[in-house]
Amino acid sequence: MPVTNPFIESKLKTADEIALLLPREVTIGASGFTPAGYPKVIPKAFAKRIESESSKTFSINLYAGASTGEELDGVLAKTGALRLRIPYQSNSYLRNLINTGKTDFIDMHLSHVVKYIEHGLLPEIDVAIVEAIDVSSDGKIYLTTSSGMSATYLKAAKEIYIELTDIHPIELKGYHDIYLPDHHSKGLAIPIHNVEDRVGLPYIQVPLEKIKGIVRTSVPDAAVEFKAPDxxxxxxxxxxxxxxxxxxxxxxxxxxxxxxxxxxxxxxxxxxxxxxxxxxxxxxxxxxxxxxxxxxxxxxxxxxxxxxxxxxxxxxxxxxxxxxxxxxxxxxxxxxxxxxxxxxxxxxxxxxxxxxxxxxxxxxxxxxxxxxxxxxxxxxxxxxxxxxxxxxxxxxxxxxxxxxxxxxxxxxxxxxxxxxxxxxxxxxxxxxxxxxxxxxxxxxxxxxxxxxxxxSYRPLLMEYFEDAVQNSPGKHSPHILSKAFSFHERFIATGSMKPRA
Amino acid sequence: MPVTNPFIESKLKTADEIALLLPREVTIGASGFTPAGYPKVIPKAFAKRIESESSKTFSINLYAGASTGEELDGVLAKTGALRLRIPYQSNSYLRNLINTGKTDFIDMHLSHVVKYIEHGLLPEIDVAIVEAIDVSSDGKIYLTTSSGMSATYLKAAKEIYIELTDIHPIELKGYHDIYLPDHHSKGLAIPIHNVEDRVGLPYIQVPLEKIKGIVRTSVPDAAVEFKAPDxxxxxxxxxxxxxxxxxxxxxxxxxxxxxxxxxxxxxxxxxxxxxxxxxxxxxxxxxxxxxxxxxxxxxxxxxxxxxxxxxxxxxxxxxxxxxxxxxxxxxxxxxxxxxxxxxxxxxxxxxxxxxxxxxxxxxxxxxxxxxxxxxxxxxxxxxxxxxxxxxxxxxxxxxxxxxxxxxxxxxxxxxxxxxxxxxxxxxxxxxxxxxxxxxxxxxxxxxxxxxxxxxSYRPLLMEYFEDAVQNSPGKHSPHILSKAFSFHERFIATGSMKPRA
The missing domain is CATH 3.40.1080.10 (Glutaconate Coenzyme A-transferase)
Known part of the structure; x- marks a missing residue:
């Protein structure tokens, strides 16, 4: 039995319908932290829309908790419209865009992101897209397998779209402990004194009027496969x-x-x-x-x-x-x-x-x-x-x-x-x-x-170190700066850090 | 009127007498944090003793809060017996020993030192030498112009020597707030919620029997002179x-x-x-x-x-x-x-x-x-x-x-x-x-x-950056590793980071 209530029913749309509502220049705050709990069908529909129109007329900034899966990072990266990604990623296509200078990436301490968003240091969030297992008639959003940045993005966004998934049992409600400290309230210690302390709420409360569309989905998180340890x-x-x-x-x-x-x-x-x-x-x-x-x-x-x-x-x-x-x-x-x-x-x-x-x-x-x-x-x-x-x-x-x-x-x-x-x-x-x-x-x-x-590298390293101890201008942390990157330079030139025989 | 009580009177010695009691191989935990509140006359007397005997038979590890003044860092460095200094220093003679590889220096985050000492990661402290304005008959030590590491060194040391100074008014008592968290007590937040919160004691309590000598002094902290800002x-x-x-x-x-x-x-x-x-x-x-x-x-x-x-x-x-x-x-x-x-x-x-x-x-x-x-x-x-x-x-x-x-x-x-x-x-x-x-x-x-x-350096920096943007293997943080230290290499070779005309 999928969760339902009159509010959910009133907001139901298809992913394609929602994709049409997204601005051409858009900053998206997405749920997701590693391939867990990120939106999947709206990004895909948005990518389809971009491809069917002209990608040059679109510009996307994508914020998530950390990395996400192919259905979010991959499909948006492939549109060619992704301009900025924060604060962490691991998608190979996106990585290639970053390393060829085509997409900007800001690599951040994950504990800095909330403040940077709240303080307006980054382009403003237009749209939050989050995966949820339930939405109450009064605007309580219950997240799925990750918390990440969702609470902050939902607060900052002007419009909210929700992927309501039935892939998890409804008992997932209650796993979350949503608590965010006020940044400038002196005197408030974070009241976590033991790993198990619950100090917040199991949901995120949002103003109902910000929720502009809900799509039902059954797409699982991208499965992570584990190799037996070598x-x-x-x-x-x-x-x-x-x-x-x-x-x-x-x-x-x-x-x-x-x-x-x-x-x-x-x-x-x-x-x-x-x-x-x-x-x-x-x-x-x-x-x-x-x-x-x-x-x-x-x-x-x-x-x-x-x-x-x-x-x-x-x-x-x-x-x-x-x-x-x-x-x-x-x-x-x-x-x-x-x-x-x-x-x-x-x-x-x-x-x-x-x-x-x-x-x-x-x-x-x-x-x-x-x-x-x-x-x-x-x-x-x-x-x-x-x-x-x-x-x-x-x-x-x-x-x-x-x-x-x-x-x-x-x-x-x-x-x-x-x-x-x-x-x-x-x-x-x-x-x-x-x-x-x-x-x-x-x-x-x-x-x-x-x-x-x-x-196989010890002699080379000792040779560098002994050379440095002998010839470094300072002997506290001896280095020969002209040779400090010699291993890397050799790799770039020859494909190996080892000298040719 | 110098402070006094029967306990102080019973422990009074000259600096020379105390210097004779220090072990030849000694790890000293000293008061002092920047040139403030460090011991002065005992180190000087110890240095005199070392010079009058053979410096080769002495070996000193010196721990303080941060840097100290000439009367501690300078005189001990000049004995030639200083083997190790932690966690910060600024004495020119000592710096020279460090940079010629003659004295080991461990450059530490100041917030790491207490734990490293408590956890026995460094050679054990034999002797604590601290400057104080008062010592009560039951072993309460009142520090002078710095707190630094004194509480921890006093606790760790086997023997304690005190320089009892009359250079400050006795009203300095009460300025200190000595509080140290237990390292492995889960559940204890540090109870400071405002800058002004006092959460500890104005003194450090030590077992009386550890106090082996007290010397009266009137030597001021090395004065720091301030230049008018340029x-x-x-x-x-x-x-x-x-x-x-x-x-x-x-x-x-x-x-x-x-x-x-x-x-x-x-x-x-x-x-x-x-x-x-x-x-x-x-x-x-x-x-x-x-x-x-x-x-x-x-x-x-x-x-x-x-x-x-x-x-x-x-x-x-x-x-x-x-x-x-x-x-x-x-x-x-x-x-x-x-x-x-x-x-x-x-x-x-x-x-x-x-x-x-x-x-x-x-x-x-x-x-x-x-x-x-x-x-x-x-x-x-x-x-x-x-x-x-x-x-x-x-x-x-x-x-x-x-x-x-x-x-x-x-x-x-x-x-x-x-x-x-x-x-x-x-x-x-x-x-x-x-x-x-x-x-x-x-x-x-x-x-x-x-x-x-x-x-005068902008064109050179832009030249490097543009070269890197053009030719770096990765374009996220472009660098040409073979030229990354070119400014430093030029300075080391010619005395200037500017290329010769």
Whole structure:
């Protein structure tokens, strides 16, 4: 039985009808955070309309929570009318537009977006398009599998369109905890003192008159498929787990642990999967921005106490499991706006253990999370800066090699800095783990080269470092600037960071 | 009348006697944050002892709050026995040791130090040496002009030595608010909701038996002399003030302002001085780590409501004024541990306007605050990362030129990144102000080159940027890595970033 009420019935339209109502120059604030809970049929219909008219007469700015799926980012990117995208993306077609200079992209800390919107620093939002599982007759909108930026975009938009989906059981109502702090109210601490604290409402209230159309849909979120972790991922997980146990022995992590944040992807999943199997881990809490299938491993092992997130990004199989348990698991999951999932105040207070993926790391511990060879955007910084800078522990993980060995993840000088040596603490590759805390620069360099670099690049890295120690003008953080990017320059010129034999 | 009581009398020793009690291999946790409230006579006597014996048989690790004065950093550096210094410094002799590789220096976010000490990540503290204005018979220590790390070092140290100074009126008691959060207590928000909130105690309680000696002193803090602001500083201040008024008009700063944090130095002082004179500024609050003489300008103008700091770093003249008003001003100043003055949770909650000095800025807005030509340490990151990352607004200021024009503060690629393009918001030089918020990379480059770079470097910077836009492999953040450090390489080779004619 699809949800209904007289208000919904009065607003029902087809996606094509709604597409015709959208302005030619339009700034869209969309629901969605990773491929979870984003609108699908209206963007597709809008793209169809643009293609049938002339794309040159259209201009789209697209804001979402983070990345979204092909049905939003992909189809709009392909119209050729997408001018600006914030604050994170991962669609290959869109990425190509960004890296060929055709679409502007503003890569933002996810905890900055609400304020930037509220303060009018970005083009004003004309239209909010959100996926919902229910809309009440008095304007309460119940979101689906992500919270992201929806509350803020719904507030800022002049007109609201809703994709009312029946793909999820109605019991999804109640998973969300919508709370946004006022920005200039001094004296208000965010009242979250435990991962499980619910401090807001399960819906977003909007003025009825702003809702201009509702379309019924049954299109699922783009399924994320998880590969079984490869040996590199498993080895990284092993290093992380034994390090965490070492920290507990040292009394730096309490026996009942601290809440975990973990980034998206295979490495992060391998770590959670290994925790599920390891008998020394129990009673795990997550305070993170995305939950993936790996959370089921923790549930199966009886170890997950509670998980706070901004999105549930499951595989098809994972979603089925979630649906089957949707009533019971309401006490386990909380879906929060990204302003709160990524909020520095809460992150510092809860004392998270942050685990994120690095693209490359330099010998002094600076981390590049975003720019391939310093100039091309991969996905974006996402929440990694929010978590790294304010967590109790900040761990960066990467395989030591990429492109079949032609790229070393450890380089003399990263080609872009997203997290600097003052904030990064632990670097892990399948080779080993370097604990950089309380190490002066040259000690960090030795640790990273010896513990993390792939053996095939160690001699080259040591050669650079020793040259720098000998010949650098300053000996605090020795560098030879003319050779600092030599690995990258070689890759750009020859396709490999390795010198020709 | 010097303070006294039977306990003090029982512990009185000369500095030379105390110097003889210090271990040859010693880790010292000292009071002091900038040249304010650091021990002076014991370090001097210890240095004398080391010189009279053999310096090779001594090994000193020195921890303080931030930088200190010549009588601590200078004299110990000159013994040749200083092995490690954390977390910030500004002494020229010590800097030289660091940059020639003779002394290790760990350059830390000041808000990280307490946890690193408590968690045993650094060599254990043997001895705490603190300056105090009073010690009660039951072990309450009343600090002088700074709080810094003293509470933590006193707790961690096995033995405590106190320099009991009579240089300040006893009314200095009550200025301090000593509060430190437990690191692993979930659920405890730091209860500061307004700049003026006092949440701790005016003293530090220590076990009596740890106090091994007290020496009476009358040596003042090293006086900081303030130059009248030059025209560059005044122009920077003018740009900042008109920007702040613009922000108020836009509703992004409330009319009653937000609390200001400002870094140390002439530019920061010029900004406060100009605010004092400008009739559109009134009711100023400061939540910062160091207060300097410029705060008197605000007081004279009747504009300072309250100022929270970790140190009072005044000139001789300023100190005299402070002493004359020490009773009355107790309601205006709060001296906090650096854990709290720099705490991300409080900074984000209060919504600070952070104003710090940059060493160099690149065309995409990355800021170097620490490393001269990428390799030599200037002073350290200090609190700039704590404030920048979590403030409402983050402003970086620098004159566009240094070394009589041989250095451009605006460069293609900074030689060290302390604050990255995701976190920096506003860049100001005497030339103008670039508002980088919500700008994609290429727009940032245009703004910074056109508004902030000195005209004598603009053509060179535009040439680099245009070359990069044309020839960079990726066009999101265009760079030509082989030329990214060309300005620095030229300076290292020829003494000027300008090409030879």
């Amino acid at each position: 040996s590199d991922c498993l080895q990284i997980a092993e290093h992380v787990l034994s390090f965490l146990q070492h920290e507990i022995k040292k009394g730096r992590i309490p026996k009942e642990y601290l809440p975990f944040q973990n980034g998206v992807g295979n490495i992060a999943n391998a770590v959670l999967g290994s925790m599920a199997k390891d008998s020394s881990f129990h009673e795990i809490q997550m305070y993170t921005e995305v939950l993936q299938d790996s959370v089921f491993d923790l549930i199966d092992a009886g170890k997950l106490t509670v998980a706070s997130t901004s999105a549930l990004t499951f595989s098809q199989k994972g979603l089925k499991r979630f649906h089957e348990n949707i009533g019971e698991w309401k006490s386990k999951f909380i879906i929060r706006p990204q302003e709160i999932s990524n909020h520095p105040e809460v992150i510092r207070r809860l004392g998270l253990i942050a685990m994120n993926t690095a693209l490359e790391v330099d010998i002094y511990g600076n981390v590049n999370s975003t720019h391939v060879m310093g100039t091309s955007m991969m996905n974006g910084i996402g929440g990694s800066g929010d978590f790294t800078r304010n967590s109790h522990l900040s761990i960066f993980m990467t395989p030591s090699l990429a492109k079949k060995g032609d790229i070393s993840a450890i380089v003399p000088f990263v080609s872009h800095v997203d997290h600097n040596e003052h904030s990064t603490m632990i670097i892990v590759t399948e080779q080993g783990l370097a604990d950089l805390r309380a190490c002066p620069p040259k000690k960090r360099a030795e640790l990273i080269i010896q513990k993390c670099a792939h053996p | 025209s560059d500083c005044l122009q920077i201040a003018e740009h900042v003030l008109s920007f702040l008024q613009h922000e108020i008009k836009k509703g992004r700063i409330p009319k009653e302002y937000l609390p200001f944090q400002n870094g140390v130095g002439n530019i920061a002082n010029a900004v406060l001085g100009s605010m004092a004179k400008d009739s559109s500024f009134h009711e100023i609050q400061m939540y910062t780590e160091v207060l300097q003489d410029s705060v008197f300008d605000l007081i004279d103008a009747g504009k300072l409501t309250v100022a929270s700091t970790s140190a009072l770093t005044f000139s001789q003249k300023g100190l005299k004024r402070f002493h004359e008003n020490i009773g009355e001003w107790k309601s205006k100043f709060i001296i906090r541990p650096q854990e709290i003055s720099n705490h991300p949770e409080v900074i984000r909650r209060l919504g600070l306007i952070a104003m710090n000095t940059a060493l160099e800025v690149d065309i995409y807005g990355n800021v170097n605050s620490t490393h001269v030509m990428g390799t030599s340490m200037m002073n350290g990151i200090g609190g700039s990362g704590d404030f920048t990352r979590n403030s409402h607004l983050s402003i970086f200021m620098t004159p566009s030129l240094a070394k009589k024009g041989d250095i451009s503060a605006i460069v293609p690629f900074v030689s060290h990144v302390d604050h990255n393009e995701h976190s920096t918001m506003i860049i100001v030089t005497e030339q103008g102000l670039a508002d980088l918020r919500a700008c994609p990379p290429k727009k940032r480059a245009e703004l910074i080159i056109q508004k902030c770079a000195h005209p």
